[in-house]
Amino acid sequence: MSYPPPQAGYPPNQQGGYPPPQQGGGYPPPQGGGYPPPQQGGGYSPPQQGGGYPPPQQGGGYPPPQQGSGYPPTQQQGNFAPNQPGAVQHQPWQPNSGESAQPGYTGDDVPDSDPEDNEDAADDAGPDPDISKIGGVQGYEQVGLNDWVPPPPQYVPPEDYTKPPEQYSEGAGLSEQEARDAMIQFVAEHCCYGKKPAQEHVIKAIKPSTAFHYTMETFLESRSTKWVHTPYRGQVIDGPQNGYPPGPWDIVCTCSDLFQDQVERIEVPHTAKVQQCHSCYGRGFKRCPRCHGRGRVRCSSCHGRGHKRRYDHQTKQHHNETCHWCHGSGRRRCVRCGGDGRVTCNVCDGCRDLKWYIQLTVKFEDMVSDHVTERTDMPDELIKDAGGMVIFQQTLIRVWPITHFTDPDVNANSQSLVQYHTSTYERAGRILQQRHTLRNVPVFEIDYKWEEVNTRYWVYGNEHRVHAPDYPHQCCWGCVIL
Known part of the structure; x- marks a missing residue:
């Protein structure tokens, strides 16, 4: 699934969009959409029809955009995974028991008004993954998110292994x-x-x-294993259904040169599984960390006032001048999310699912x-x-x-x-x-x-x-x- 190429300019403002600047410049507060004020309890209520995030539709993926939404219509409706052998079809996202219908969009960190513009705002890493949901793999029950070092095989000296003779050379002098x-x-x-x-x-x-x-x-070979993940893009999954995975020391891996440091990373066969992304709850997007999902930020030039104090050298007086950055509104569109309030999940890269597998590091x-x-x-x-x-x-x-x-x-x-x-x-x-x-x-x-x-x-x-x-x-x- 991909997005069509961007069209020239901004589309016409429909219900829930941004109206053009009024007389005097600036953007008035958006009508008929956006984010309502927080409800009692400090949470952030889901937006109403006409803007924001519509609920997930049957078949998974992004639902078709409503009038005034920020995303263009998608080319393919339905499941994301292509029809390939071993591909896993997406299911519509449903909250678990006790889980909020809007995970990541509630809490005291959601501001009541547009936040200060912060260019260095880092993406939310989301909750830590729960390895117990992935399920164990035979022979790798002790593997977690950190390196697990299996014991090396015992050394058995070959037959007729005897000590060779010692031979030495001589040095030179100095005049x-x-x-x-x-x-x-x-x-x-x-x-x-x-x-x-x-x-x-x-x-x-x-x-x-x-x-x-x-x-x-001593030229040493050491091995360790751990669970890792990568965005699932419909690639073939080599899971436990294909057989038992080989042991960590049974996988063949050779070095290119002796007595030279080298690192090799190998996917352990028959350990791959597909799971919903734990960071974005299978949505493919998360709240924008720069505007906290509001789509707009406080103008950093006038600090939200909409005007600046200027001194006129001719009249020797101060006067207010409309801020040309925000056109007098005191707010600017968030450049991180383009005013939509959400960004692509940095864990699954928008694919909504993750491929989990055991990685062998040699x-x-x-x-x-x-x-x-x-x-x-x-x-x-x-x-x-x-x-x-x-x-x-x-x-x-x-x-x-x-x-x-x-x-x-x-x-x-x-x-x-x-x-x-x-x-x-x-x-x-x-x-x-x-x-x-x-x-x-x-x-x-x-x-x-x-x-x-x-x-x-x-x-x-x-x-x-x-x-x-x-x-x-x-x-x-x-x-x-x-």
Whole structure:
């Protein structure tokens, strides 16, 4: 069902519409329609014939507009759902027991007069959905509006799963000229550093050492389910009548790349159902939040007075001038609803029905932990981003810790991180792969002398980065920092 294209201009004003401005400008109060004053008890009574909202007709959908209504005639009369396999036919809306015939249009929040124009008025979200009305699905009885995490399947190691041998590579050295060039480059990257110490310093000793950066990764798959909804537009419904839904871990879902974060959302088969929209009670529209259903708002230019106070510089007197925004009426047509007082439901998008189904969310996450072994006074955090050489790497379903490396600190931390990942992430999801990597990052501590200063700096990583906290000229001559 769709609306015909808009016609040029406004249609002639019939009974219940807006009459043209009278002499002096402005819109007089609407006659023969609109919204009557609130009844005793603070409610908002349904409008009378000649404007407002007519009661729902047999067959559902929007009833044919009466004379003076704001909506053009629809092209199709009757049910909204098209004749497709699995499509659900609409039924006329009827209030439940104890439910108001005009839900959402009663209460103390309905103003007695046109409200102040509020451009930021948010759409009413309506009441929360009642999951009990949807009905349970076999195997998904615990699923609600929030994520429910099913327990992952138990890991069974494959047969003949043995530990492979550990093999390591070696690193490289650093010459005196490479150390000097690294210091000159380091000073060039700092505008306030003086160049003379970098060019004239005398290297007394180069002490090579090796830092090890160990990284443990677990590629984890976790799954969660919850009820979600989307506007029902007549699409085919795969409901429980087509069979039993598969379990959360029985649905096939694969990732495109290992050790890369990825999220997939899948509709669980045979769980879809069609329910009346809980937000608009199956009407397809709701009260306009900007004008509270009245169709007009108080003019923001004159604040509802219909005129403005002006000062005439020639006569040196104040006088009242008719507001040109509202033509003296003090009210303006609501731009949110076009003066109709209602807007399309933001939950069902005007379709009146919602398709509910259980959504399976599959997350592939790379869980990373690392440790740095470095025995100089240089900060260990610098090693993590420095370039090095991979001397050991294994990728298996379950990795074994390193036990035969020459540095005992690497062996101890590898065992600790592997045990932590296995015990922690087996409960959080299904472990698809594990990978641990050991990098060799070269570190050189250089003792040097410049004039009367004896100090040191470090050159580390394959890029020959420099860490020189005691550089003599950290602020060059003539440099003024404002």
